[in-house]
Amino acid sequence: MSPTAIAEVGSPGLPPTPPQPSGGLDRFFKITERGSSVAREVRGGFATFFAMAYILVLNPIILGSAKDMYGHQLDGGQLVTATVLTAAFSTLLMGVIGNVPIALAAGLGVNTVVALQLAPQMSWADAMGMVVLAGVVVMLLVATGLRERVMNAVPLGLRKAIAIGIGLFIMLIGLVDSGFITRIPDAAHTTVPLQLGTGGHLLGWPVLVFALGTLLTLALIIRKVPGAILISIVVMTAIAMIIHAVADIESWGLTTPEWPGNPLSTPDFGLLGQVSLFGGFEKVGLLTGVLFVFTVLLSCFFDAMGTILAVGDEAKLMDKDGNYPGINKVLVVDGLAVAAGGAASCSANTCFVESTAGVGEGARTGLSSVVTGALFSLALFLTPLATMVPSQAATPALVAVGFLILAGSVKDIDWSDFTIAAPAFLAMVMMPFTYSITHGIGIGFITFSVLRLAVGRGREVPAAMYAVSAVFVFYYAMPALGLT
16 A cells, blocks of 8 residues: 555554645635635525625614614615625625634614614714724724623633524524514403514415425435535515516515616625714713714624624534634624724624524634625615515524524533533523623623622622623613613
8 A cells, every 4th residue: 555545544542634725715714724614605605695695675774764863864775885894894804804604794782872872862873983983892892802801701611502592582582573473462452462473373485485495405415415505595476576476465574585787786884984072072072972883883792702602602613622723713703893884884784693694504713704795895886686685585484593502402401410501591591682792702701700709609600790690780770770
């Protein structure tokens, strides 16, 4: 046997030689090293893009429907351009610098705060300036090592619970966005907040598309079909287009599955740079202004932390101690994304839980994010095409990924130790029940710190965990203290 053949099969008693990278692209993104392939990364990038493409429609609706203190509204076309541009920039940056399969775009929780809490008390430029300041603070926390210290202080069981909570959260997002579950109006005077379909019944072609898409996605995943999630999205989009063409359907929600008359669009960059860093403090005062920045910061900080930990765990990027190698680069990009979103007047950009759709396709590296970022770049000119995939065709991916996260993480929590089991339980259920990653993390942290103190194990809790728990206690007490 030749020396080359021996090297390939390994010597008796020795582990086989690990596969070697096949080229510069492979070496840069560590594709082979992480057990992936270029095809998987490309599929993952497409799956993530389609799973979060709704933000191109939803973010302009949320911001565009609000008015600042002067009655001004942001232009819808300019908002679309700003949303797409910052998502492309942030996601490409995450792929190249962070080398993780995490995509970023305008965060839904933060844009609501900006639209409903900040803008009515100042100008849009002032409100976006506070978002930029929050991004600067995030980067300062990264530079001082405080943000990484906070993430490393989270015990493994609680990290797994955060991942599961996000899985349940994105599953609920998928069920609600598809119309499979709907909110019962307050006018009904019932304590039950949600119901199945419309009026407790599954009605209409869009819901059927979602149901079939969910079954198709799960079936393909169970059969280990390569590209299962992406195949399901494409197939169900085609079916939805056929149904829409032949049936009389009142509404598909935010996106309608029909071929646009003109697939091309011209980007309008008019909102870029329309920012006043400190003008908001003149309008609302120093204390209120600081609290506004703190509110934006808290949402960005912990939403991103939960997503980063969940994606890292699902993509097997953690080391044997549960730590995240190279996390600082990921956190720096996240801070830049927050500031970039404010600078473009489309609200803070943050890590999207829908990135798990790409991970479900096998994505393990930043190449997947580069593909997603490139698709966002194309969407600058092809927005009508990017928004033709109905939520009912894309959201089955969220349900399937939610299941995969739960199945892969729940066994790693020590359910016999109630000081970790109870906080883990609260963290994972509060995320979907409060519709907030941040609230789930906050309640889990506070409960963990208190329970460890209560049983005399307070010294086992890292100082960073106590500090963050105290911040959350203050945050929840702010309304009672008259600070909001």
